[in-house]
Amino acid sequence: MDLRLVAYFVAVVDHGGVTKAARALYLAQPSLSLAIRSLERQLGAQLFDRSGRGLTLTTDGRAFVGPARQILADIEAAKRRVHAVRDLVTGRLEIAVLSALSADPLPRLTSALHRRHPGILVTVRDPGSSSGILSQVRQGEAELGLTDFPVKSDMVRTRELWEEEIVLVLPPDLAATLPDPVPLTAIAGVPLVLESSQAGGRAAIDPAIDGILGQAGAFVAVECAHRQAIWDLVTHGAGATFLPRRIAETELRDVVVRSTSPPVRRTVRLVFRPGPLSPAATAFLDVAAEMSRDRLS
Missing domain, CATH: 3.40.190.10 (Periplasmic binding protein-like II)
Known part of the structure; x- marks a missing residue:
């Protein structure tokens, strides 16, 4: 169904006839009359009685007024939603x-x-x-x-x-035994608190660090899926962990932040x-x- 024709139908109803509706729509009266007949053909129903002077709604026409108004209202609501998304209102x-x-x-x-x-x-x-x-x-x-x-x-x-740089974050007592920066080879002897993934395995950090952790002697003291718990474990001395420098320096207290050698980014x-x-x-x-x-x- 041509929605433009539905709007024309409602305009004829609201203005009480084709002449006033055509004037309001800036259309020629014959064009509007043809449009209404086209809508009637699409619907397979006569919407107006043309036997007397002017147009009067038929039973089918009166039945279509409500649905026609609802169609136009729904279209306007859909347009507003699209515009809201486009304009990032929502x-x-x-x-x-x-x-x-x-x-x-x-x-x-x-x-x-x-x-x-x-x-x-x-x-x-x-x-x-x-x-x-x-x-x-x-x-x-x-x-x-x-x-x-x-x-x-x-x-x-x-x-x-x-x-961004990934640093080693340590309790002060562990940091006291390590050089600055910390060689990656020295990490194997440091108790670590690492994040575990939702899949049940250890979350990957960096290929170089993962390689060190895969060697014999690597000491993973705690694996935990909760990030805040990892930070608390480190601040309470359970071990060291790896974090971006920005988080290590702004979110954790009473810890030592060390770069690694070679640096990890x-x-x-x-x-x-x-x-x-x-x-x-x-x-x-x-x-x-x-x-x-x-x-x-």
Whole structure:
């Protein structure tokens, strides 16, 4: 059904005839009359009685007035919702995030997004691994993915945001026995408190560190899925852990922060499928790009 014809029908009803309706619609009267007849043919019903002077609604016409008004109201409501999403008054963004990035930079990125567009609902998914993030983005379960592992796939695009240093965070008594910076080879003798993934395995940190942990003599004292608990365990002397320098220096107290030798750095990346993104995802990418420029300036 041509919605334009439905609007013409309602205009004729509201203005009490074709002449006034045509004037209000800036149409020629014969054109409007032809449009009403076209609508009647589409519906297979006569909407107006033309036997007397002017037009009067038939039984079918009276029955169609209510549904016609509802159709036009629904269309206007749909337009308002589309415009709201387009203008970022509202919207929804599904983002898959590696757990190591959920403490930082996800909160800063999301806060910056909400300061600009408070109506956007951000839903955070934790697939448990970098491969899980790639899978969710490829399958459309999440529109964006936030990871710190290289992504090799022709089915997604990658935007590198920034690099940050991964440091060793230790209780003071453990730090007293180690040089500064700490050689990666010396980590094998340090009791460690490490994050475990949702999949039940240890969360990956860095290939160089993972290689050291795989050697004989590596001492993993605690594996824990709760990040805050890991931080508390370190501050209470249970062992050392690896964290981005920014988190180590701002979130933990009474600990010693040491660089490693060679230094360990991670690259924060956003991944997304090729093609147009939703306005909410585009806004998130814009916020991330600005934050990346600020870090480099």
